[in-house]
Amino acid sequence: MNTRTVRSVMTRNVVTARPDTTFKDLVTTLADERVSAVPVVDDAGRVVGVVSEGDLLHRLDLPPDSPHRRLLHRHRTEPPSGPLADMAAGLMSRPAVTIGPEATVAAAARLMERHLVKRLPVVENDRLVGIVSRRDLLSTYLRPDGEIRAEVRDDVLQRVLVTDPAAVGIVVTDGIVTLTGSVDRRSTAEIAGRLARAVPGVVDVVTLLDWRYDDRAELKRHYVFDAQVGPTVRWPT
Template sequence: MKLWRVDDVMTRDVVAVEVGTPYRTVVDLLVGRRISAVPVVDRSQRVVGIVSEADLLHKVEAPGTVRPWFRFSRRRRAEDAKAAGRTVENVMTAPVVTILPSQSVAAAARRMHDVKVKRLPVEDDLGRLIGIVTRSDLLKIHLCSDSDIRRDVTDEVLPHVLGAPGATVRVETRDGVVTLRGRVHVRAAAQRIVSLAGQVPGVVDVTDELTYDVDDSIFVGSDRGMPFGVA
């Protein structure tokens, strides 16, 4: 079963700017390339920030506005400073949240959610920019075909749990939804199959129609174990 990593879905031909790049140059770049943000790097290609449409829009929202510093919050003063900015250094967001190419797509999705960002610059072990991954890039795992998903569940999940080909477990896939039917020996095996099937790249949901001979949950906490197996 393929474990999708950031370097499987990221954009490698990434456009970047340096801190001294003029504001207007960044606007031209975003509009011309039809992108919504660019990483900011130093002369060694290390990531030092990111500048997005949201950063640039402060100048559109409040052109030339000057407010008494004591009347507004720190956030408002930072927004006003960006509105007055002339170069990337004045308008970029820093520090920036990044990710390594070896991390999983799931880890990237969690990080985006936790820090509430739409994209993550990808850097190598030295902090140098090597790509960028966006929310739409992460959705590429759901481009897996139903046949690929079924093969992963049948060839990777079932033997791992049952210890032998799962002849009594039938796998059907449609539009990314996996349906599991059949009979196994113990309840824990059925639950493990469902859990692992849900982790297969491309799976949208799992319909559990498995049955079992023994409810081994009653032995949890005791020294009486029940082996996994096929009925």
């Protein structure tokens, strides 16, 4: 199946900053480019951090006991100070959470959720090649229903499961796939639902498939047999 990768949805022309980019220039860049964050790259093109609107808010002169100040500093190991306080090197969040271009869209979404970030610099061979945002990841759900149906039919049913697509009804409405009809085995019906759910753009899968043979008991016997039988051990005599 054509699993959607980060490379297919990322933005390639990335607006970046340098470690010595000043606070004012950072604010200007975010406003002019209409972005909420920029990767910070060194002379070799490596990503050394990310400056977001939230990071720049650290420069606000808030009272020490302000709940807003506590919120802003919650995810920083140390507040900016000294000569770097007004430059990207002192304002950025580091280390940057990055991802590779061949990672799946689902992996990128999990990484964003785990680290509570809204975008990920995309790095290949230690160099910045793009950036992917939450909006980019959601763009996969803009796939036309007809395109999704064709992939479920051609890739899931014909290529992977080697099942006659004429025996299975496929209806896709607003990204929700409904499978009807009949297949040979119960396990085939269950696998078809799981594989259809993995197709890019699928929101949900409703499996209404019938099967001619319930192979659950057979699969269970095979599993127990494989788990119990091991190599023959000959003890020395």
